Amino acid sequence: MTGVVSYEDRLKGFDWSLGEKELGITKDGPINIGWLCTDRICRMGLGQKTGFIWEGSEGAVRTYTFDRLRVLSNTLARFLEKHGVAAGDRVCLFMDRVPELYIGLIGILKRGAIAQPLFSAFGEDSLKVRILDAETKAIITQRKHIFKVRRMRDSTPSLTHVFVVDGGAEGLKPGEYPLDLEAEPPVEEYAVHPTTAETPSILHYTSGTTGKPKGAQHVHYSVVSQYLTTKWVLDLKPDDIYWCNADPGWVTGTSYGIIGPWVTGTTQVVGDFGFSSDRWYEFIEKHRVTVWYSAPTAIRLLMRDGDAPVKKRDLSCLRHLCSVGEPLNAEGVIWSREVFGLPFHDTFWQTETGSIVIANYPGMVIKPGSMGKPFPGITATVVDPKTFEPITVPGRVGLIALRPGWPSMMRTYWRNPTTYQSKFKNGWYLCGDRASIDKDGYFWFVGRDDDVINTGGHLVGPFEIESALIEHKSVAESAAVAKPDHVNMEVVKAFVVLKPGFEPGDDLELEIMNFIRKRLSPLAMPQEIEFVAKLPKTRSGKIVRRILRAKEFGEPIGDVSTVMED
Ligand code: WT7
Numbered sequence: 001m002t003g004v005v006s007y008e009d010r011l012k013g014f015d016w017s018l019g020e021k022e023l024g025i026t027k028d029g030p031i032n033i034g035w036l037c038t039d040r041i042c043r044m045g046l047g048q049k050t051g052f053i054w055e056g057s058e059g060a061v062r063t064y065t066f067d068r069l070r071v072l073s074n075t076l077a078r079f080l081e082k083h084g085v086a087a088g089d090r091v092c093l094f095m096d097r098v099p100e101l102y103i104g105l106i107g108i109l110k111r112g113a114i115a116q117p118l119f120s121a122f123g124e125d126s127l128k129v130r131i132l133d134a135e136t137k138a139i140i141t142q143r144k145h146i147f148k149v150r151r152m153r154d155s156t157p158s159l160t161h162v163f164v165v166d167g168g169a170e171g172l173k174p175g176e177y178p179l180d181l182e183a184e185p186p187v188e189e190y191a192v193h194p195t196t197a198e199t200p201s202i203l204h205y206t207s208g209t210t211g212k213p214k215g216a217q218h219v220h221y222s223v224v225s226q227y228l229t230t231k232w233v234l235d236l237k238p239d240d241i242y243w244c245n246a247d248p249g250w251v252t253g254t255s256y257g258i259i260g261p262w263v264t265g266t267t268q269v270v271g272d273f274g275f276s277s278d279r280w281y282e283f284i285e286k287h288r289v290t291v292w293y294s295a296p297t298a299i300r301l302l303m304r305d306g307d308a309p310v311k312k313r314d315l316s317c318l319r320h321l322c323s324v325g326e327p328l329n330a331e332g333v334i335w336s337r338e339v340f341g342l343p344f345h346d347t348f349w350q351t352e353t354g355s356i357v358i359a360n361y362p363g364m365v366i367k368p369g370s371m372g373k374p375f376p377g378i379t380a381t382v383v384d385p386k387t388f389e390p391i392t393v394p395g396r397v398g399l400i401a402l403r404p405g406w407p408s409m410m411r412t413y414w415r416n417p418t419t420y421q422s423k424f425k426n427g428w429y430l431c432g433d434r435a436s437i438d439k440d441g442y443f444w445f446v447g448r449d450d451d452v453i454n455t456g457g458h459l460v461g462p463f464e465i466e467s468a469l470i471e472h473k474s475v476a477e478s479a480a481v482a483k484p485d486h487v488n489m490e491v492v493k494a495f496v497v498l499k500p501g502f503e504p505g506d507d508l509e510l511e512i513m514n515f516i517r518k519r520l521s522p523l524a525m526p527q528e529i530e531f532v533a534k535l536p537k538t539r540s541g542k543i544v545r546r547i548l549r550a551k552e553f554g555e556p557i558g559d560v561s562t563v564m565e566d
Contacts, residue, residue, distance in 0.1 A: 004363035034109035037262035074190035076107025087112030112193025119249030207461030215414030222408035230260035325457025330368035354408030388426035401428035504531035
């Protein structure tokens with residue numbers, strides 16, 4: 001590739017202040033992601049450039065210039081202000097991938113409020129625990145999801161405002177307000193709230209092994225990491241048309257599905273539709289997508305459908321491909337080289353890291369199956385699980401550890417400093433993943449270091465599933481574990497002990513599956529339920545998911561000395 005600065009050159013004399021300089025910000029001055037993603041781009045003379053091309057599920061296309069994005073996000077910020085949303089209030093975005101979701105995030109940030117994006121497929125329980133935890137003041141949603149919001153309103157006293165982006169005022173109840181951005185008086189100039197580096201920006205909920213989901217709290221200064229990684233890893237350039245598959249309910253969909261492309265003044269396309277190889281290739285061809293950020297599950301689905309749908313299209317527009325969320329199999333990289341003439345570049349990061357921390361860079365030699373090397377400015381290693389000292393032997397597996405202090409690192413878990421502190425050992429932030437580093441400094445992912453289930457790049461906490469399972473009338477006890485899956489890498493499997501009087505059977509299995517799908521989400525729904533007489537437990541009564549999981553994966557069960565005997 002020509003014109004690519006090598007990874008080694010990027011490392012030399014690297015300092016995060018490079019990002020500050022390019023963005024024209026200082027640590028002590030005002031920094032507002034909403035302003036940087038729209039107003040600054042317009043001031044650079046790019047107001048008439050297309051910033052956003054949106055395609056709905058039925059094929060409708062809407063196009064927005066950066067100036068239009070600027071005015072609409074101003075309008076939204078003013079609307080929130082008029083309704084009493086103050087700086088620091090949490091405003092939840094609970095929508096499919098409609099334009100209001102993208103413009104909404106920018107508008108909330110301009111208001112100085114904290115955006116709390118939640119995946120629209122969440123059911124009422126998943127929604128409720130996150131709204132209760134964040135003490136969210138307002139939620140922006142669509143008609144199709146309002147029934148879930150209504151069901152929890154009596155028990156979420158902080159939630160005083162529900163804004164509905166479609167269908168006008170008809171049928172709305174007290175406390176629900178129509179938000180029609182196109183009908184509101186356009187706000188040409190808006191006094192963006194003077195947020196600074198450490199002002200909270202986005203609260204992204206993520207699941208762990210124990211306890212409720214935790215809100216990773218990010219700040220406006222994160223933009224420095226998001227900006228540089230977008231430029232250097234995703235390689236976005238002025239003429240690119242960029243497509244990120246991720247939903248803004250998850251961190252990839254905000255860091256690189258809103259902030260990254262817009263803060264670099266890049267045109268991005270969004271499709272409000274699910275997976276279909278035909279539709280995806282058609283979308284790339286139609287919009288002339290040049291840079292594509294996808295995920296291993298999607299890549300495996302595309303591989304499954306073979307080369308024929310690719311050959312029907314002219315995909316010569318593509319020039320750079322990246323992937324995130326789960327381990328990218330070597331076969332995926334090799335396949336994409338064959339069919340697109342381009343390898344997928346694996347990138348590793350987390351909700352907590354806010355931006356890519358380990359990656360395969362444009363122009364770097366890719367070792368298929370490896371996650372690549374640390375981003376400049378990121379000190380990454382693997383540490384011994386007992387001593388938390390860095391492992392110096394190439395190929396030896398340890399815990400992925402990062403030296404804290406990069407711009408986009410979460411600042412805490414929302415009102416949960418204890419859990420936040422528990423992530424640090426010996427001065428390292430531990431990601432909760434296992435990996436090894438080879439003699440050339442490439443990282444190789446091994447697996448998670450906890451019981452969290454990664455299904456299609458989405459983390460699901462076993463505790464949340466188990467808590468919902470025991471609410472079903474038939475369930476006495478349960479354990480949710482990962483089960484291997486050839487497309488989604490892992491899916492949820494639940495082991496269930498029934499209450500007396502209930503008989504195991506297919507009908508009950510289906511009923512429980514549906515119960516979880518509705519309460520939590522399709523992702524959290526067990527793909528299989530095994531009814532058992534009892535669960536393996538420690539002497540102190542804790543369920544040992546490790547044993548159940550090992551059986552599913554056909555792995556050795558390991559040390560069971562603390563597990564109760566029959
Ligand atoms: C976890 C973070 C920010 C990405 C979206 C998910 C796993 C992420 C990779 C990769 C192997 C990966 C890890 C990580 N993961 N990227 N390239 N190879 N595993 O964000 O929901 O916070 O999940 O996803 O286990 O800790 P998240």
